[in-house]
Structure formats: C-alpha cells, structure tokens
Amino acid sequence: MSILPMTLKSHCQELELIFIIEYFQIVSKNFTGNTKEKITSIQVISDEPCIPWEIIKPTREIDGVSESAGYFCEEHKMTRWLTGVDIVNKPTIKSIKIVRPNDTNLKKSKDEEDFLKKFWDNEMKSPGNFSKDSTLEQVTASLEKSDFDILHFTTHGAHNQQLASLSEIVLEKGKVLTPTDITRPEVRLQKSNPLVILNACQTGNLGYVLTGIGGWSQSFLSKKASGFIGTLWSVSDESALNFTESLYENLKNKKSLDESVRKARLDVKNKAQSTGDPSWLAYSLYAQPNAKFELEGVSN
Structure with a gap:
C-alpha cells in the first residue's frame, strides 16, 4: 500500500486506521469455536510522533452492530520501540x-x-x-x-x-x-x-x-x-x-x-x-x- 504525500496529521490518521484494521483481523483469527484466545501483548515499533498508541480504542461495525475494544494499554501489555534503535537487555x-x-x-x-x-x-x-x-x-x-x-x-x-x-x-x-x-x-x-x-x-x-x-x-x-x-x-x-x-x-x-x-x-x-x-x-x-x-x- 503506497501513501501519497499528505500532511503529518492525515498521515498519522491513516496509519492509525491501518493499525486498527489489522488489529481486528488478528482478533478475528483468534476465535476458535466459542473460545477467544487472549492477545496479551502489543508492541508498536515506529518513528512517528503523533499517535498516542496507548489510548487507541478500536471500534468497528459489522452488519450494523458496533463492536468496540478497550484502550490498548488497558486490555494489553503495551510497549513501544523506535525504528532503527537496537534493543538492549537489563536483566x-x-x-x-x-x-x-x-x-x-x-x-x-x-x-x-x-x-x-x-x-x-x-x-x-x-x-x-x-x-x-x-x-x-x-x-x-x-x-x-x-x-x-x-x-x-x-x-x-x-x-x-x-x-x-x-x-x-x-x-x-x-x-x-x-x-x-x-x-x-x-x-x-x-x-x-x-x-x-x-x-x-x-x-x-x-x-x-x-x-x-x-x-x-x-x-x-x-x-x-x-x-x-x-x-x-x-x-x-x-x-x-x-x-x-x-x-x-x-x-x-x-x-x-x-x-x-x-x-x-x-x-x-x-x-x-x-x-x-x-x-x-x-x-x-x-x-x-x-x-x-x-x-x-x-x-x-
């Protein structure tokens, strides 16, 4: 998917929307019968400055019924990291x-x-x-x-x-x-x-x-x-x-x-x-x- 030149704000809005779509696709794949396997952790690796990932609250509509998840940081163990920066351990x-x-x-x-x-x-x-x-x-x-x-x-x-x-x-x-x-x-x-x-x-x-x-x-x-x-x-x-x-x-x-x-x-x-x-x-x-x-x- 190519992203045409746009303002930083609209770029971040599109990135956030893509992330929410992908999130619900992952959640849907975790349904097996009546059992939902819990997604426990989310990590976002990026270099954008404007999306408050922790407080994204995904919402979608299926057949006229609205479905909403909780805040990412509330529902999951939420971490970030920066693109191009090595992760080091401190045990x-x-x-x-x-x-x-x-x-x-x-x-x-x-x-x-x-x-x-x-x-x-x-x-x-x-x-x-x-x-x-x-x-x-x-x-x-x-x-x-x-x-x-x-x-x-x-x-x-x-x-x-x-x-x-x-x-x-x-x-x-x-x-x-x-x-x-x-x-x-x-x-x-x-x-x-x-x-x-x-x-x-x-x-x-x-x-x-x-x-x-x-x-x-x-x-x-x-x-x-x-x-x-x-x-x-x-x-x-x-x-x-x-x-x-x-x-x-x-x-x-x-x-x-x-x-x-x-x-x-x-x-x-x-x-x-x-x-x-x-x-x-x-x-x-x-x-x-x-x-x-x-x-x-x-x-x-």
Missing part, C-alpha cells in the same frame, strides 16, 4: 538514582522520594545503592558516569511542540535538562544500560527535530537505555506517586516490566475513579515485550 537491577529538585512545588514528589528510599533500604536491603541528584551539575556528572541501573525523575517537565529536542525537565533553581544534554558524546549510558523513568509532565512525547525524530525517549534509547517510561501529558501529583508505588511493588513481585506498568496504570485508574483523573492513560513504555527487570536482593 538485573541493583542501584537507583533519583532526580528531584529540593525546591520543587510538587507536594507528592517528596513522598515519592521517601517511598523509593524506604523501598531500597527495606525491600532491596541495599541502602548504599540509593542516591539522589537535585542540580543540573549533579545530573550532568551522573549521566557521564552512568553508575546506576534505574534513573528515576520526579519533577516538572514540559514538551516543546516546535522543537522536541528543547523540551525541558526542571531541576534545582529553575535550571533545565533537555534531550540534547542526553545525546552529548560524554554521556555513556551503555556502561549500565539503565531503565529511565521520567515521572513528570509531558515527558513521553516525540516530535520532529531538524535531523529526524527527537524527544526524551529517542535521546535516552539512542544512548543505550534498556527501557524508558514517560508521560504523554500532564499527570496529577497524586497519581504520579500512586504509579511509582505500584510499579515497584509489581517489579518486586517479579512481574515483567510491561505487566508492571499495566498493573500500575490500572491501580492509578481505580484510585482516581471518584475524580475522573485520566493520568492512568498518560504513561508510555518503551521496552522489550515481557522483559524481566529483576530487583537484586528481593526475595518472595
């Missing part, structure tokens, strides 16, 4: 670096930091493998050393719609980290292939830059991060904390990363039912499907 997690500016006005981010420190002290039984950065200078130095297995940000973030490489993560005293800071030659994430978690506002977005697709996911994965979790839009402070708590508890229970993210987003959904907060839909995971990130020192 064991031992150390974590949390990035949180001390002067942030996010009320729950301190609770998130405290949870992670307690988790590493008590569950991981390795308090020496928990560390924290607050300033741009500290984060820059840590990126060059790459002496952590998880890099976890809890702060404000903003997506630059004009130039994704100029999107920002806010650090101490208002200084900002951008995706171009990650792609510097001095940054050698291949030394530890970390899992990167940006639990901030609008960190998962991709966008076109002068040389192709850019943004946080592109920058970290191209520097050999083994996985990336970000958000497609602003999430509430409370939901961000709930997501973190559930994510690490599921990893502790030896769930795969994609299953841990799915369970965490459903936990956030359940806790926010009374408010209708859509934060549970915002999370985007770039990782190998069914990848296990074993927390060293945890035993069940």
Whole structure:
C-alpha cells in the first residue's frame, strides 16, 4: 500500500486506521469455536510522533452492530520501540538514582522520594545503592558516569511542540535538562544500560527535530537505555506517586516490566475513579515485550 504525500496529521490518521484494521483481523483469527484466545501483548515499533498508541480504542461495525475494544494499554501489555534503535537487555537491577529538585512545588514528589528510599533500604536491603541528584551539575556528572541501573525523575517537565529536542525537565533553581544534554558524546549510558523513568509532565512525547525524530525517549534509547517510561501529558501529583508505588511493588513481585506498568496504570485508574483523573492513560513504555527487570536482593 503506497501513501501519497499528505500532511503529518492525515498521515498519522491513516496509519492509525491501518493499525486498527489489522488489529481486528488478528482478533478475528483468534476465535476458535466459542473460545477467544487472549492477545496479551502489543508492541508498536515506529518513528512517528503523533499517535498516542496507548489510548487507541478500536471500534468497528459489522452488519450494523458496533463492536468496540478497550484502550490498548488497558486490555494489553503495551510497549513501544523506535525504528532503527537496537534493543538492549537489563536483566538485573541493583542501584537507583533519583532526580528531584529540593525546591520543587510538587507536594507528592517528596513522598515519592521517601517511598523509593524506604523501598531500597527495606525491600532491596541495599541502602548504599540509593542516591539522589537535585542540580543540573549533579545530573550532568551522573549521566557521564552512568553508575546506576534505574534513573528515576520526579519533577516538572514540559514538551516543546516546535522543537522536541528543547523540551525541558526542571531541576534545582529553575535550571533545565533537555534531550540534547542526553545525546552529548560524554554521556555513556551503555556502561549500565539503565531503565529511565521520567515521572513528570509531558515527558513521553516525540516530535520532529531538524535531523529526524527527537524527544526524551529517542535521546535516552539512542544512548543505550534498556527501557524508558514517560508521560504523554500532564499527570496529577497524586497519581504520579500512586504509579511509582505500584510499579515497584509489581517489579518486586517479579512481574515483567510491561505487566508492571499495566498493573500500575490500572491501580492509578481505580484510585482516581471518584475524580475522573485520566493520568492512568498518560504513561508510555518503551521496552522489550515481557522483559524481566529483576530487583537484586528481593526475595518472595
């Protein structure tokens, strides 16, 4: 099928429609008698910046009857990856670096930091493998050393719609980290292939830059991060904390990363039912499907 030149928006709309058609064809093939074999995982490998794959809700009409599936991220273990970027494995997690500016006005981010420190002290039984950065200078130095297995940000973030490489993560005293800071030659994430978690506002977005697709996911994965979790839009402070708590508890229970993210987003959904907060839909995971990130020192 050839796609004629068109606007980016219409291109993405056509791509989304093709994906939904293919999805229902796969689902239909999984009917054997009265038994439907469950599709458990979906991975999208692409370099387009505009389709929020996680919140696609396929709908079709057959003989005048409308059939609808749930959101992809709700029904399935949903992962993404980027075209042309090699997938690397990170089987064991031992150390974590949390990035949180001390002067942030996010009320729950301190609770998130405290949870992670307690988790590493008590569950991981390795308090020496928990560390924290607050300033741009500290984060820059840590990126060059790459002496952590998880890099976890809890702060404000903003997506630059004009130039994704100029999107920002806010650090101490208002200084900002951008995706171009990650792609510097001095940054050698291949030394530890970390899992990167940006639990901030609008960190998962991709966008076109002068040389192709850019943004946080592109920058970290191209520097050999083994996985990336970000958000497609602003999430509430409370939901961000709930997501973190559930994510690490599921990893502790030896769930795969994609299953841990799915369970965490459903936990956030359940806790926010009374408010209708859509934060549970915002999370985007770039990782190998069914990848296990074993927390060293945890035993069940």
